[in-house]
Amino acid sequence: MPRANAPNNVAEELPFEGPNFFRLRVCYAVLSGRPIVVSAIREDEDNPGIRDCESKLLSLIEKITNGTKIEINSTGTRVTLRPGMITGGCVTLNCGNDRCLSYFLEPLILISPFCKQAMRIKLLGVTNAPNELSVDQIKTGWLNVYNRFILNDEALDLKIERRGLKPGGGGVVIFSAPVVRNLRPLIREKPGKVCKIRGQAFVTKVSPSLAHRAIDAAKKTLRDYISDVYITVDQRKGDAGGNSPGYGLFLYAETTEGVFYTAEAISRPKGENGDPIVPEDVGTAAGVALLEEIARGGCCDSSSQVLASTFMALGEKDVSKFLMGPLSTYTIHSLRHLQQFFLTTFKIDDFAALDAGKKALEADMRIGDPHKALLTGVGVGFKNLNKIII
């Protein structure tokens, strides 16, 4: 008699297309344990297939996991990932110079609390790059959202050992994170009021006077709001300054409730063509970016919305609430990916339509963008399956 087989249709692959949100997909796949297929990666381009940074990311994932199977087809346009268990541990990786280190740090941060051994990862590459999230922003913006979700954030740190700018790179950062059993549900509905603005102008292999000029310009942009504005200069020489000259200005604003808004502007990398930039432009740009960030408001800055929403979804089966500024495209897609991977859907209310928002509007509060989004959601009951019990 033919024997019946147990059906098993829970391990099917999730199909995706295109190179965008590659990190999110990989990272969510690793967290959820669901295999993915990403196809049509730069199919129509002159240089098809995955780039160097993507392959580096995959190798990083391979290093911090156990049993991950990655298949890349010959043209590199199709990647299949069967995730294994997350081990974490100490890893060093040279990330190349085409993408900023934040590209690698973001998925690492999302994965980091659910490792077998605490993560301590040394990344080499570019720490600050134009148009990209910088390592400073991650350190201030992301880690200050991260630590709300865990009880003990002692081990959580991002250390910038060396600064490296494009095109030469040479930066070194060390990211370490604790291991948790589960994340805490979080209620963050009040962003508070900005009470101080701090900043750091960094110069690598150029004169520190450029930094001071940028600081002056930024202070001019940030005038009239509060007087508690302090911007320091971080001058890097020799190895600590990486391989390329450049300068930039990183600003953050802290509120009474401990929310951090970050902004950054940076000089044009050496050798890149374009209009000449003076330090004043950099300073103003950073200041404007910070003001925009404040205008958006919420309980996290716009880049760490992804982190907050992911960690809310990965919590216990409890309700979390988080007020965010207007959702960025990246966040919107991360929410969609969360729905695909973890089947979580958030209730997203327009802040202006809520009682608190209405009150604020009635009181003629000028709190920037009225269309903040209040995310309310239930965690999926995610537990760290990798932790060892002795």
Added chain:
Amino acid sequence: MAPPDGKEKQKRKEHRVHSKGGKVTKKKDREKKDGTSKVAPPEVNRARKGYTFKSANKANRAVRRAADIDEKKKHIPYVDRTSTLPPPIIVAIVGPSKVGKTTLLRGLIKNYVRGALSQIKGPVTIVTNKTRRVTFIEVKNDINHMIDVAKIADLVLLMVDASYGFEMEHFEFLNICQIHGMPRVLGILNHLDCVPKLAKQRKIKKQLKHRFWTEVYQGCKMFYLSKITNEKYLTNDVKNLARFISVMKFRPMPWRDAHPYILCDRFEDITDPEVIKKNDKTDRAICLYGYMRGAQLKEHSAVHVPGIGDLRVASITSLADPCPFPDKTKRRGLNEKEKIIYAPFSGLGGIVYDKDAIYIDTKGAQSFSKNRKRNELVEALENVKVGIDDKMQNVELRLLANSKKAVTNVEDGDVEMDDEEDNDDYSLIDEDEEFDGMSEEDFKSEDDEENESGSDEDDGEELFKKRPTTDQTLVNAINAPDLNLSDVANRAAQLYTPSKTTRINWNKIVYDEDNATKEETQENDELTAGLFTIKRKDKAKTLYSQEDGFCYRQFPSTSTATINNWEDSEQRATISDCFVTGKWDEEAAEKKKLKDELRGAKHGDDDDDDDVWDAFDLDEEGNPLNDDDEDMNESDEDHNDEEEEVDGEAKEDEDSEGKNEDKSENKKDKKKMRLRHLFDPDHDESNEYFNNLKAELEDQAKLNRNAFEGLEDQDREKIEGFRAGVYVRIEFSGIPYEMVEHFDATSPYIIGGLLTGEQNIGVVQVRLKRHRWFDRILKSRDPLIISCGWRRYQTLVIYSMQDHNMRQRFLKYSPEHMHCHATFWGPITSQNTGFLAVQSVADRIKGFRICASGVVLNLDRNHQVVKKLKLIGTPHEIHKKTAFMKGMFTSQIEAAKFEGATIRTVSGIRGEIKKAIPRPPGNVRCTFEDKILMSDIVFLRTWVTVPIPQFYTSVIDHLMTPENKWEGMRTVGKIRHELGLKPETKKDSDYREVERVEFRAPTLKVPKKLEAELPYRLKPKHGPMETKPTKEQSFIAKHTAVILEPEDSKRERLMNMLRTLHKESETKDKVARDAAKEKHRKEVEEFETKRARNIKLHKKAICRRLSKQEQSKKSN
């Protein structure tokens, strides 16, 4: 009794004067007043320590004891995630066969509802109470069912045949329960009437009770069914039992709290009959129904159905509750109509079902008189006069009440009726009286389905645009072509303009699939005004084909594309209230003020300035704020005022009087608070942390309940999932046909939800202990059937022990009485989950079947279990410290793996393998710390990884018939036993007699040089030097005749003669001595025999006399 002495008077009882009470106090008061008090005032010092402790040790102990008791009361607090509408509790009736399970179930059902069920199969749900529903399920005597039920039952009625006592099944089931989270257990003693004597009955009761208590817990409730009459238990017994069930309370179990699960009480095969007709072995699509329990279940989530396998939910729909609670009016009991019974498997009533609703006909089980009100649903159905199809023909769509008909006929198919999203805020369709019987939702969704095929996106959008909310600014703001709908839209717009401010429907932006697709399909349009303002370097690039990580700065909702001019003062003012210097709302301002005050008070003492408040100081002093903005200025002034007030207060502090007053007030308050806390157990300071934690979790629980309160069920289910207590229908596809073919309603069908990550398979490491009642030890790589989490599966287990350096050392057998680690390939289940193992589920083996239990420790994709490997080799060539080794490896490749490994000779000379040499294969070059000998044996000690067999198969007993049970993989031993084979033996492994050569120690040789140097006392003593005669000498000695001198020869002869004489006399003496000895022996022997005979005679005579004496005594 002696009479009382005349002199001594009988002592009478003394009169005792009251020393307490009303009269006495009155008297005392009076005397006090008069000043005639006789009682001396009590001594001050007496009993001063009456209520304090006298011994510090005792006090110490007492305090500790109190603290211990206090601490013992505490449980780890948890977030209460139970839903407001509790699902029916599951009461499982368990026991071996022939203990009266079915009779009890019948009795219980009869106790609740009138009208008996003809035949009970599967779960029976009854509304027993205003607040409680119960699902009864009878469990067959099958270990699979027992395991499944132990995972879901809230209360277990464990039936015991009192005349027989406990059976193995009882202990097995209790063990299963303990491992899978202990449900409440109620022991029920049955067949007590089979024991005739009352005393024996009592004894049995007591014995069984105590045995039961050791198994469950001391004082566990046992229940006795005293008698059976007419195949029924006594009504009172059953009623009492029912009462117990109704008041039973339950502790939450972590596994069930975290996982959704369903006990299926209805089943339906929804495969297309045509397909089945073509091929009756095709995969089926089925529906399972049941109450949601545990956590929330989401659509498309992975589940495990024990006995079938892992499945992904195709769809879930919540249905009308078949056993609804009665109205919340205050009545004591339920009336007959409200005691609803629901048991589709038992064929209770005809069931009529629609896709989204079930109609139950209980065949008058509850309706006794005809005028009684009947089920609303049924009535509504009967009242329907026109069929659905006809209605569909004549349906009209009105967007608003009293508005024109927007759509008159659906047949065209080009006009969309409605969109689900449109109903988010308000219903577009007026309630139609005719459709009472069916919920409106149903109707709509049906319409949707019908029209979906013909739906055109444009049409959908048109309706969209009619919506008055500002979604229209988000969704394309193209002018709608004028339809006859326009006036409706206008009206709607007038009616529904909630506020002047625009609103963004974030939910729609994020989750609306239309948007997601639109953004891809419409990229050629100029979408800048639309949803996504995508900055594209290359116009042809869609969002998905852009580079990753650059869209952090894109905000589809805001018009930040038009870069704000932050130089503009108006623009700058829009965020002025985001800063501490801006306007605060009332609450926050209040808080701030409080903080300020606190700070103000502190200010005088120390300048411990918080960074946060630095800003204010600067504002006050420097006032760098711009005067452009009046509001800002105003607020600033306000702020300054506040500061002044604070300062004023600070000054006041100097005023001592006011201070004192304040202080006394404060003191009083403090005292009050302290007193209050004293009587409030929750405010006990020692419990502060615990209470805070509890309060926090309570808040979270409250939030969990209230967060989605106002939402519609549909949206709520999307966000939260299907909550516990909801009756759902779950659809699956791709089910093997056997499931349908061999469907057995009497066995439990469970759907257990899996959490993220639990759908995968990996290496599971567990801590395991062989059960002490299982009569064998377990062998590595033997198949075991493991029940862990929801699943039951068979896998091959490797046992290991953890060394001190965390190395997992392979064990061939599980230890007898110790915990060990076990590793196997199986589904990933979260840590700390309990599991149990059995060797076989198919056949009934004698004895206890559960062979091991334990908890999950670690999950991974591979795991290293190692065993010791000792390779032996011998040298075949030695050059100084280098040696070539043979016999250690068989090939060069193998040898190459061990290059660099440390080796050792038996005598302890350490070395290292340097290189594998090509010829002869397997030989290696090694170096040692010293020169080794050819006779040395060389060891290589290493660890070799034991592979973990990747075998995993889930137990699919639901796909098998009862006759053809699931058996799975058998152990080699079992197969051999069944085939009657003996294990093959290798000749090599046979035991042989060990031949041992006796050890002979060689003589000690001291080198001559050394001997010469030794002092005399240490020199070996050789006696007189014996020089061995040389060959020549011995030859000479041999052939030389010795001729003695005549005198010498005479002496020699004499000596010889003397020697001979002495010898002769000695032999003679010996013979004489022997003869004498023999003689003496014989004499002694003779004497002894004589003596024995005499003693015997003597004894005989004495005995004879004694007996005679006795006889004479008797005769006397």
